[in-house]
Amino acid sequence: MRNAVARRGDGGRKGNVVGRRADEERRPAAARSASPWWRPESPWWRGGAAVAAGALPALAFPAPSLWWWAYVALVPWMLLVRTAPTGRRAALDGWLGGTGFMLAVHHWLMPSLHVFILLLAALLGLLWAPWGALVRLMLAGAPSRARASAALAVVPSGWLVVELVRSWEGLGGPWGLLGASQWQVPAALRVASLGGVWLVTLLVVAVNTAVALLVSVRALRLTAAGGLTACAVAVAAAGWWSPAPQTAGHVRVAVVQPGVIDGAGGAERRFARGEELTRELAGRGDVDLVVWGESSVGSDLTARPEYAERLSALSRLVGAEVLVNVDARRADRPGIYKSSVLVGPEGTTGERYDKMRLVPFGEYVPFRSVLGWATSVGKAAAEDRRRGDRPVVMTAGERGLRLGPLVCFETAFPDMSRHLVREGARVLVAQSATSTFQDSWAPGQHASLAALRAAETGRPMVHATLTGVSAVYGPDGGRVGAPLGTELGAAAVYEVPLAGATTTPYVRFGDWAVYGALAVLAALGASAGGRWLRRRTAPGTPVPPARTAHGSRVRPGR
Structure with a gap:
């Protein structure tokens, strides 16, 4: 036997070398699975890094409102994904990052949904798995100039499709769209007037993609710089193509915010507080419209005619119609509705809008027969609200002001405000209540959506809430007056600028x-x-x- 081995000579050593090489090729996968969690090659470390990287963009939204952060917030996530050893691992990094993003942007839902939010975030995070694979496909290794140039369009497009899918009402709606983080940037608002929040998202992700190329591939720095320049040129072109709307008169709109009212009899006490604040408007000059927040009236006005009379008295006192929101069981049909109702000096005017898009779990439980258990672990709706069947444009006051009402969650949907403007609305009015999340980022995030809707449509928007943040934005998306914060219970009158008859390119051409x-x-x-x-x-x-x-x-x- 020894002689046989000796005759093999170098051949035996070559066989050992081949065996060692095979072992080395197999080793990384085994080593990664056995590595401590704190080592970079550990799957646990990589998974935790993906979740953390996905959560970073949340800092661009209110309350932090670090709008500039949105332009680099995706870079760590992209850099991680592009180094994934396989497409499957990249998809997993995309899923974990999407889960982190959904948890961070919606963290204020935890007191209401408890552990259920982890399941929802994980399910919605799956939408980013294909995006992760797409990022690796376009950015992995040392991509060619052609592939890198294509990535500047492909990666943002993939992200936008994810946002589009999760914007379906049944999946939670378009809350936390990346473009919405730019609500206070005038240049971004001009982009929104051209292509909606969707176009803003595309530009933000394109900048992130260019920065990721800039810092990771030295040979492609010129290509990345060209991409950044193209984004800057696109923003400038948007301002030229869709200039700020020209002001064509003003209306005076009063917002009534009762503030936090806890304890027994809350609905009646809230109504009484709204009355008190509305009476104070009598000495503040001409008011064209008074707006109360969502669920400001807790009983149907037909079933409780004394409520209708009290509101009519307020209308006569102030000299303006009052837009209230009734959250109650209807007297003329079964079920509970949330309805915007216009009340004038002689009673209800017949102008009524029933909320069409409801908050999943907050106002109805999807597939209640399967997911009804959510009511036992959180604050999910015990009874489903009913939906309205059509949008409504109301006519208010002697001046014939055409207003388009939206209720709470509906302000997140760009198509709803665009439809109202196409139907002739000159002022968009949102009635909201975020008191459940009073001390969280939610009130500020919700109010910021009105700036996007105003800029997209070229129409001013009034965002009236029960407990703050109430705010008004002009037709260019800029803030009008001082907002009413969550610490206030007050009434404020805003001089709201109106735009001319011309609409924005986004209203005309859509998505x-x-x-x-x-x-x-x-x-x-x-x-x-x-x-x-x-x-x-x-x-x-x-x-x-x-x-x-x-x-x-x-x-x-x-």
């Missing part, structure tokens, strides 16, 4: 930015499919052996 993103991804799919087909049909491509009916291989020539 063209979304269709553009879908076209980019379709082109990517077509290109990948074409390459695969060319490889399959190229001369000399090995043809896999055919199989018989029994599954055995049939070799060519036999």
Whole structure:
């Protein structure tokens, strides 16, 4: 035996080298699985880093409102994903990052949903798994200039499709869209007037993609700089193509914010406080409209005519109609509705809007027969609210002011405000209540959405709440007057500028930015499919052996 080994000589050593190389090739996967969690190659470390990186963009939204942070917040996440060893790992990093993002942006829901929010965040986070694989596809290794240039369009388009899917009402709606973090940036608001919040999101993610290339691939710095320049030029072009709306008169709108009212008899006490604050408006000059917040009236006005009379008395005293919000069981049909009702000096005017889009779990439980258990672990709706069937544009006051009401959650949907403006609304009015989340980031985040809706449509928007934040924004999305914070119970009158009859490009052309993103991804799919087909049909491509009916291989020539 020893002689046989000796005769092999170097051949035996070569066999050992080959074996060691095979072991080294297998080692990284095994080492990663056995590495301590604090080591960078550990799956636990990588997973935790993905969750943390995904949570970073939340700092760009109110309350922190670090708007500039949005332009680099995705970079750590992208850098992590591009180094994933496989596409499957990149998809996992995308999922974990999406889970971290949803938890961070919606963390204020924890007191209401408790542990259920972890399940929801994990389910919604799955939407980012394909995005993670897409980032790796476009940015991994040392991409060519062509692939890097394409990434500046492909990666933002992939992110936008994720936002589009999760914007469906049943999945929670479009809360926390990345473009919405730019609500206080005038240049971004001009972009929103051109292509809605969707176009702002595309630009923000494109900047993040360019920065990720800039810091990770030295040879592509010129390409990344070109991408950043293109984004800056696009913003400048948006300002030129869609200039700020011209002011065409003013209306005086009063917002009544009762403040926090706890304890027994809260609905009646809230109504009484609203009356008290509205009476104070009698000496503040001409008022064209008074707006109360969501659920400001706890009984149907037909079933409780004394409420209607008290509101009519307020209208006569102030000299303006009062827009209230009734959260009660209807007298004329079954079920509970949330309804915007206009009340004038002679009683209700017949102008009524029933809320159409409801908050999942807050106002109804999706698939209640399956998910009804959520009511036992959180503050989910014990009874589903009923939906309205159409938007309504109301006419208020002697001046015939055309206003489009929205209720709370509905201000997150760009299509609803756009439809109201197309139907002739000159002022958008949102009635909201976020008192459940009073000491969280939610009130500020909700109020900021009104700035986006105003800029998108070129119409002013009044955001009236029960407990703050109440705010008013002009047709360019800029703030009008001082907001009423969560610490206040007060009434304020705002001189609201009106815009002319001209509407914004976003109102006229709709969600063209979304269709553009879908076209980019379709082109990517077509290109990948074409390459695969060319490889399959190229001369000399090995043809896999055919199989018989029994599954055995049939070799060519036999």
